[in-house]
């Protein structure tokens with residue numbers, strides 16, 4: 001009850017405070033987002049915008065020209081280029097456009113583009129983030145440990161030098177470095193995907209009546225079942241063969257083998273946003289030839305009645321080898337990983353592929369069983385769901401943030417890509433991506449994400465609320481948590497303003513004596529705390545503040561006017577308000593002046609109110 005009341009007051013306080021700002025925003029922003037973008041990039045001399053420059057700036061936010069979400073923009077550019085017979089030398093993507101043409105060209109994709117330039121993606125400073133990733137990439141490249149798998153000749157032929165990393169965030173920001181276009185077979189990285197299909201279609205109860213959820217603590221192809229006579233989990237060979245039998249016998253029993261192959265490949269393609277998923281027939285044939293252990297597992301499970309009725313084991317085994325032999329690239333796999341990071345919705349196509357509950361289950365098993373016998377250590381050191389494969393792939397999912405795929409063929413003793421594991425470990429040393437990194441207090445790691453509910457925004461509301469209601473204990477807590485007590489809201493109102501105007505002498509004293517906040521900040525109307533106390537008739541506070549000011553002058557401690565900090569987080573709340581009841585004109589808040597500015601993660605651009 002108390003909480004609801006307090007929330008209500010906070011909301012009312014904020015709404016009242018924000019209302020004029022929101023209105024002003026709307027009045028001032030009759031110009032739409034397209035105009036603001038044009039103003040950001042156009043050349044004052046020619047009055048034209050260089051599309052080359054514009055697209056380059058868009059790329060710094062992580063949006064590529066090939067992104068399906070800006071397909072219309074790219075097509076419009078081609079149309080305009082064709083129609084206007086542009087001067088030779090300029091291509092569709094480098095032509096210069098006037099304001100009206102530019103607006104027409106970008107209009108269909110303006111929501112995404114505006115989001116990009118307002119730094120509203122999950123990784124706002126994408127340039128800064130990928131710079132660190134690049135450093136980690138080069139560090140891992142020099143690691144020459146490990147041995148390329150050679151149980152079949154097609155894998156043995158891969159170069160130990162190959163090393164690529166691709167990233168796709170849940171907002172579809174893309175980055176790739178190294179050998180990201182060389183095709184390789186999925187191998188065990190197909191296991192979480194077939195498991196997800198089974199979960200999506202059958203639900204966890206059915207699936208887990210056939211396969212467990214425990215790490216086996218044994219080799220990935222160990223001839224062993226759990227105490228229920230089930231394979232331990234879907235990430236090891238026995239469990240994956242069993243998952244294939246579920247798709248085969250329970251989900252699509254009526255399909256021919258060829259149709260089942262197409263069925264699974266189609267899922268993989270959709271997960272990758274329509275990217276190129278191929279099939280390597282030579283690998284498939286070799287896998288089938290060199291599969292004594294896998295056949296042994298298959299028969300052992302049949303002996304133990306692990307499969308659903310009507311299972312054709314020979315077909316199931318072929319189906320399993322086919323799934324392992326699907327061919328892909330780092331690039332495509334990073335989108336698949338991002339789809340898992342995004343609760344089953346592909347970030348580039350925005351197609352819903354799996355239900356969020358399915359993805360949660362898949363990630364849970366990846367977390368505990370995804371890297372063979374290294375799973376326990378990986379969960380400890382990296383603290384993120386991952387899946388490795390014998391071809392050198394390492395799929396890493398940072399839930400609600402991004403998917404990463406690292407590929408390098410040399411494997412360690414346990415069968416994980418040496419560079420892949422190193423990359424994951426280095427990554428969480430730099431960024432606070434480990435599941436149990438504390439996001440609020442751990443300061444030794446970088447946090448590149450934008451948090452949807454920025455704690456800073458809420459804490460200033462809390463801080464001001466505490467001061468206004470005379471809660472010294474709460475103020476003390478804010479101070480203990482390391483918060484900047486001099487923070488001001490959009491109107492330049494500080495905790496001291498509010499404590500003074502509400503007549504809370506104990507708060508005023510605490511703020512000045514313990515927190516050493518400046519005694520004379522001016523709000524946007526030029527009022528200082530002492531003026532507030534005077535206006536509201538709190539004479540004891542007026543007296544105290546005047547004495548303090550005299551002392552301050554005498555001590556020459558505070559000579560200059562305090563600097564009032566308008567927090568960006570404050571503005572962010574306002575921007576969120578504006579965006580409620582979203583429409584084109586409502587999205588039209590101003591853009592940062594520099595699209596490519598690589599500010600820090602907390603340094604969100606100020607809307608130019």
Ligand SMILES: NC(=O)CC[C@H](N)C(=O)O
Nearest residue numbers: 187188237324389390391
């Ligand atoms: N570790 C793996 O990637 C295993 C896949 C491999 N094709 C096998 O079944 O043996």
